[in-house]
Amino acid sequence: MTTLTTLARAEAVVEGRAQRTTLVRHVHVAERPLVFIPLTMAGEANAPLAAMVGDDPDAAPTLLIVPQPRNRDQRFAFAAELAAVVLPYVDSFRGELEAVSVNRGKDIRIRYADAPQLLVPNPGGAGFTRLFGRSTRFRRTDGDYAVHPSVPLLGRWLTYFAERAEHPGSCSLVAMTQALTLHWATGQSPLEDAQLAALLAWIAPPDGLTGAQAAAAAEDPVTWPPAGPVTDPSFDNEILAPAMTAYQRAVSADSLVDRRRAELEELLRSQLEPTWRLMWQGVSLLRDLPAGSRVDGRWAEDRDAFTNFTEYVDGGGFPQARRDGAVAAAKRLHRLERAQASYDVQRAYDDPMVMADYRLTGEAFVGEVTAADPTRVDSSGKKRILRPWITVTTADPVLVTPGTKLFSPDRLSNQKATVVSAARNDGGSAEVVLELAGGMGSSLTPPPGSVPGVGERLCYTTLTDAFFPAGAFPTREETPWTHGGPPAPFDDGAPTAEDAREEWS
Structure with missing residues (x-):
């Protein structure tokens, strides 16, 4: 928890309402997301009890x-x-295509213009999606214990969504509680924020109630049942268990089966419908926020991933492995670390409130340009080059040292600044002298506006989203013996019955 988030939580207690911790929205909200609310049976690992799903509020x-x-x-x-609902929804995005230029416009590639988005109430729902995908994607459609042909395909898509959820910044699978707490701070603990009804009660309390009062009312499991995947123990013991027993007796006696099933449906509907309404309330709250400028770029990456996975499945690719080999796992971890670093920088560049946390730690500062030498030329090398100097005066903590490379979210060109000196004056403010490079053309006269002018207010930071090359890894066949050696491939390239075997499935 950051310093500013802690402050916002304290303010939420005083004001009686959740406080915004961002100025813009940092998640993509699709025009037609698929809301998926799963419930599982208590005491049974990943055993589905019910689900409510749909894309229209x-x-x-x-x-x-x-x-x-x-x-x-x-x-x-x-x-x-479930496959009869999810798979047509996924296929509905396989129509419109768009051309994307690559290699600086030299080549063109094609991707889908939109992609599916799955919304679950909380991280537990995402965990169910991952485990249910794992338990279904290897199932056989012939022989003993055959399943419907759509089941393994559903498992592959659920696994795809779960894997994208692990990718920082991806919005293919979004947990609503995480999306909301990314933008609001409540006056309750992070553990209590995991309860969707209580979280929304702080963000949008009913008229006449404070957030704390509304959240206390939202903890009543009769009015606001848990958002899953687990159910309320009292409901399980006092209502669900007798209804399931009555259904089983009806099946054994071959009498009133439809009636007992309908009773079960109504009971489970009563547990899911309140969460269904809360999910769409959360969608509406998120849509009301202006999107950050880099949200579309991250959604484009999701569309790329959707296009690539669709092509892989259509091409006869095998289901995702139960576990990655050593090399594949190392590469995946490296990709996720790079994505996390990039996501953190993008959020800070998009949002002054996020950048404020870096200002508190000295990784960024905001100040006014108090002096500028836009035509300064560096003649120390073989060739004379334009290297303007500017002086930025700031009241923020400044921990950078001479030679540090800085970047500015306010200067969208490829311009970077090198710290020449940084000193605090008698008034308590700091004066930072910066040498600028890039974004000013190749002549010795800078184009108008390419060099910040006196009086301009700017932010400079050590954070950068500049490209850096991927790490070097051995091939799959070169996996060192310290990591188990090369993994044994499937004999015929296809998964076996052993791959579908799980203790809990």
């Missing part, structure tokens, strides 16, 4: 239930029903 959502979650056939019938 004004239409009745699809309710799927598993009357007996311990029954394998019913679990995979549920998977087939």
Whole structure:
């Protein structure tokens, strides 16, 4: 938790309402996201109990239930029903294409103009998506325990969404509680923020109530059941268990089965419908925020990933492996670390409130240009080059030293600054002398506006989103013996029945 977030939480307590911690929205919200609210059975690992899913807040959502979650056939019938909703939704984005220039305009590649987005209530819903995808993507469609052909394909897409959720900045799979807490700070603990109803109560409390009062009311599991994937224990013991027992007796007696199933559906609908309404309230709150300038660029990366995975599946590619080999795992970790560093910089460049945290740590400062020498020429080398100097006066903490490279979100060109000197004056402010390079053409006279003028207010930071090359890794066949040696490939290139075996499936 950052210093400013801590301050915002304190202000939320005083004001009785959640406080904004950003000026812009840092997540992409699709025009037609698919809301997916899963429930699991208590005491059974990843055993689906029910799910509510849909992409239209004004239409009745699809309710799927598993009357007996311990029954394998019913679990995979549920998977087939879920596939009948998710797969057509995914396919609906495979129409319009767009051309993208690459290699500085020398080449063109094609990608889908939009991509699917899955919204779940909380990280637990994302965890269910990952595990359910893993338990279904290897299932066989023939032989013993055959499943519907759509089930393994559903598993592959659920795994795709779960893997994208691990990629910093990706919005293919979004947990609503995480998206909201990225933009608001409440007066309760982060653990309490994981309860969607209480979180939204702080952000948008009903008239006449403070956030704390509304959140206390939202903790009533009768009015606002948990957003899953686990259910309330009292509901399980007092309501659900008797209803499931009555259903099982009806099946055994071959009597009133449809009636008992309908009763189960109504019980589970009552647990899911409040969360369904909260999810769309969260979507509306996020849409009301202006999007950061770099959000579209990150969504373009999601569209690239969607296009590539679609082509891989259409080309007959095999399901994702149960676990990565040593080299693949190292490469994935390296990609995620690079993506996290880039995402952090992009958020700071997009949002002054995010950048303010870096100002407190001395990694950035904001000040006014108090002196400028825009035509200064450096003649120390073989060739005379334009190297203007500017002096920025700031009241922020300045921890940079001479020679440090700085960048400015306010100067969108490829201009960078090198610290010449930094000294604090008698008035308590600091004067930082910077030498500028780049973004001024090749002549010795800078174009108008390319050099900051006196009186201009700028932010400079050590943060940069500049490209840096990927790390060097051995090939799969060159995996060192210290990491298990080269992984053994499938005999025929396809997964085996062993791959589908899980202790909890």
